Amino acid sequence: MGGNSPCASCKLLRRRCAKDCIFSPYFPSDDPHKFAIVHKVFGASNVSKMLQELPVHQRADAVSSLVYEANARVRDPVYGCVGAISYLQNQVSQLQMQLAVAQAEILCIQMQHEPVMPTSQMGPDDEKSFLLQNSLSQYLNYGSSSNAIHDSLKRESIFGDMIS
Numbered sequence: 001m002g003g004n005s006p007c008a009s010c011k012l013l014r015r016r017c018a019k020d021c022i023f024s025p026y027f028p029s030d031d032p033h034k035f036a037i038v039h040k041v042f043g044a045s046n047v048s049k050m051l052q053e054l055p056v057h058q059r060a061d062a063v064s065s066l067v068y069e070a071n072a073r074v075r076d077p078v079y080g081c082v083g084a085i086s087y088l089q090n091q092v093s094q095l096q097m098q099l100a101v102a103q104a105e106i107l108c109i110q111m112q113h114e115p116v117m118p119t120s121q122m123g124p125d126d127e128k129s130f131l132l133q134n135s136l137s138q139y140l141n142y143g144s145s146s147n148a149i150h151d152s153l154k155r156e157s158i159f160g161d162m163i164s
Helices: 008-013 032-042 044-053 056-075 081-112 124-145 148-152
Strands: none
Touching: 008 032, 032 044, 032 056, 044 056, 056 081
16 A cells, blocks of 8 residues: 555554565455464464565465465364365265265166066076166155164254254
8 A cells, every 4th residue: 555544464564564565455344354364373474475486477366365364264273175175075975976876766766667577588687677666665765764864964063053
């Protein structure tokens, strides 16, 4: 900003904002929390060094990443972003499992609505289909009668609220 209104970092650090202030393009005075959290986690000196080492066209993305990581570190001091990523990967795996179960149930229902041939007229492929239908039906009836899958998917999100 240089002169008129100091940027958020100069305001927080209580210093005069120079024309060539490295923070002013990325930490405007109207968003002081953005710099405060980055300063708390990384320190102003480290952030300044990081920004100076980067080409100007990459600095905005770096600041965005620093703000995101700082927010994640405040929420989860041990794992930061990695904790959020791990949580989301687990959620994707569980949803993929639910999708596979739902697709299997759909297949089972479709197979139950197909006309059943007497076993004396079945060929080798028909026998496989019949056996698959019976075993799949038994498996799915066992899985759907218990709520173990649904109960295991209820867990606390990284933000503290319950999800299902």
